[in-house]
Amino acid sequence: MAHIKYRSIVLGMATLACATGFARANDLPDIHVLATGGTIAGAQASATDYRYKSGAYDVNALLKAVPNLDKLAVITGEQVASIGSQDMNDAIWLKLARRVNAVLAEPGTDGILITHGTDTLEETSYFLSLVTKSDKPVVMVGAMRPATAISADGPGNLYNGVAVAADPRAKGKGTLVVLNDTIHFARNVVKTDTTSVQTFESLNRGPAGRVHTGKISWFEPMDRKLGPASEFSIDALDALPRVDIIYAHANMSADLIEAAVRNGAKGLVVAGVGDGNMTTPALDALTRVAKSGVVVVRSTRLPAGIVLRNNEVNDDEKGFVASDELNPAKSRVLLQLALTTTNDPVVIQKMFYEY
Numbered sequence: 001m002a003h004i005k006y007r008s009i010v011l012g013m014a015t016l017a018c019a020t021g022f023a024r025a026n027d028l029p030d031i032h033v034l035a036t037g038g039t040i041a042g043a044q045a046s047a048t049d050y051r052y053k054s055g056a057y058d059v060n061a062l063l064k065a066v067p068n069l070d071k072l073a074v075i076t077g078e079q080v081a082s083i084g085s086q087d088m089n090d091a092i093w094l095k096l097a098r099r100v101n102a103v104l105a106e107p108g109t110d111g112i113l114i115t116h117g118t119d120t121l122e123e124t125s126y127f128l129s130l131v132t133k134s135d136k137p138v139v140m141v142g143a144m145r146p147a148t149a150i151s152a153d154g155p156g157n158l159y160n161g162v163a164v165a166a167d168p169r170a171k172g173k174g175t176l177v178v179l180n181d182t183i184h185f186a187r188n189v190v191k192t193d194t195t196s197v198q199t200f201e202s203l204n205r206g207p208a209g210r211v212h213t214g215k216i217s218w219f220e221p222m223d224r225k226l227g228p229a230s231e232f233s234i235d236a237l238d239a240l241p242r243v244d245i246i247y248a249h250a251n252m253s254a255d256l257i258e259a260a261v262r263n264g265a266k267g268l269v270v271a272g273v274g275d276g277n278m279t280t281p282a283l284d285a286l287t288r289v290a291k292s293g294v295v296v297v298r299s300t301r302l303p304a305g306i307v308l309r310n311n312e313v314n315d316d317e318k319g320f321v322a323s324d325e326l327n328p329a330k331s332r333v334l335l336q337l338a339l340t341t342t343n344d345p346v347v348i349q350k351m352f353y354e355y
């Protein structure tokens, strides 16, 4: 995309008024923004060209494009990465999580807003939900349209995201994801549409709330462990264990399972057909690798539903873990963290029911 010359974000009148920085007001909450790139920071050559480059604008440019943010909070910003979230990796997760914990530990900080690409937002948000050691709000936002697009959705998502991060009722809910006027718990949210602004859904449980122009309605409480209640800690970690996802299909062979283990996978998540099923050759290969100490989690390639333990597959006999409500991407996150504490599938099964 090097041939594309990027336009600058169009600033509205209200935005221009605060373009040199955000006014400080003592009674407003202090929200720190950590930017990582994504389409929300993306730029096109022209507003009608669907091609664009993720992560082209920095955190200051993003914040300046949102009118009246300074009425909601005192905002500070920091660039942690500038990537399309398809390039998100364990090293950036650890760096981001360390910044989240360090910033939230500062008494003057009331909450964090993270800008992120939407492709892997469901994974990063769940990872942060499991390793953040504070009750203060952590809110993630992205956008489906680049910053230069006609009807860019980023500024509205940013505005609503700051409103949620500044809301004391957002405390203790773990990482929240705010897009298209809807608030989601990180554990539940999945991306469901390649390009529509209505892409994030909490398929099994429904959203955590709604937010319209900063006005918030909260719905359900979350009954799974997160934040300070989580036993997982990144403090002593330099890296995360390798966990691969294997996609099931008709005529599936054992080849990819064996290759993953040969290449160092300590855990495997199967995106199974139906209720976490797979062909007999794949099942036999997974039984073998589970006996050798690799932890096998059965999830589903279907968008919704619960993978039941000991349903068509005898998990007790084979030493497998059933993913319960977690899709393959989120199962992989939980299994990576679980493997930092144990490789006992019985203990890990309990975690899949608790987190």
Ligand code: ASP
Pocket (backbone or CB within 6 Å): 037, 038, 039, 040, 054, 083, 084, 085, 086, 116, 117, 118, 119, 120, 142, 143, 144, 145
């Ligand atoms: N590929 C982009 C990303 O995840 C998509 C987006 O942000 O909407 O960074």
